[in-house]
Amino acid sequence: MWVQRDITLRPRPRGFHLVTGEVLEALPELGDLRVGLAHLFIRHTSASLSLSENASPDVRRDFETWFDVAVPEDAPYWTHTTEGPDDMPAHIKAALLGPSLSLPVSAGRLALGIWQGIYLCEHRDDGGARRLVATLWGEAG
Amino acid sequence: MWVQRDITLRPRPRGFHLVTGEVLEALPELGDLRVGLAHLFIRHTSASLSLSENASPDVRRDFETWFDVAVPEDAPYWTHTTEGPDDMPAHIKAALLGPSLSLPVSAGRLALGIWQGIYLCEHRDDGGARRLVATLWGEAG
């Protein structure tokens, strides 16, 4: 069983956003998988996907702070500056976190830990809508 | 052919730990795969999985040092501090390294390079036992 679908996430401000519910709603066939994988892929180089704590908004705020300190916009060494000061740092942040998540599916559900949620990591000031490709495969239940 | 299994890794101290042998022992069906994939997923947001040098303990020690410097516990900007000073840095470290490994399987073995070993990256002082979901799929040999 294979399912592949484009998902468009509405524009969000720069920062880390919990999108687990939105992604699951777009993938009703997940409930038919007895065992399998769900692969989420973002088709951009300045936004990324990650998995982290799904309860406290201050965790997501601290993610933004740490990444902004670690990959500073005003560093003197950037040479790719024509697309704005947030562009090159966004590419680095996106590469550190990665463009995809591969998640196990068990008995019709993502086999996540209870604290794990899917983050859309928006690294640009005005990133706009973000397009994902979701792919499910495995054995139907 | 699909195999999915929970694996519990015993509690380990904060740091980077080589667990290749322990993981392989839990997956005897890997030997039946002619070609396929092995997916290892950790169900936590303050520990992670990585692949790195499998020989020198000083490499794993230097990993711990670098991550502690890069994501400092005593930074003034953390706001999520209620779960202890090691908690928020652990979430960042875990996101940088990621919650999963996807490894090719060839002729009944992981097709790793000779220096590659599976690391359990324990980012908390007292993380306790860590639960993995291992999923194998592919063509039987």
Next chain:
Amino acid sequence: MWVQRDITLRPRPRGFHLVTGEVLEALPELGDLRVGLAHLFIRHTSASLSLSENASPDVRRDFETWFDVAVPEDAPYWTHTTEGPDDMPAHIKAALLGPSLSLPVSAGRLALGIWQGIYLCEHRDDGGARRLVATLWGEAG
């Protein structure tokens, strides 16, 4: 349908290199997949694979600069120094970026965004040729 193949990438200087074309040329069967996944895996611990901007060489130069600043060779805390000053930083950089890419395949093509290209990230001064294992699976079209 499963295809698995070793790909050897010729030696490249330290830095970030666009290898999308080279990888695709080695995988003609990708055109036969209606829906599936392509998994690229590097069998080394001091080089990595990433996905980022495929147009501007200055982006790739800035990647090298940022990683060199973030993981400095001359840091006083390294203990694993017997293989040269570029070795231990290479392990850290490789772990941050990761050893594999999982890419969706749709209608015989990688379903990448228009700006996404495959990077070989060479973290050593003289890394030599780098070996990949490429695995394709899915439904034939």
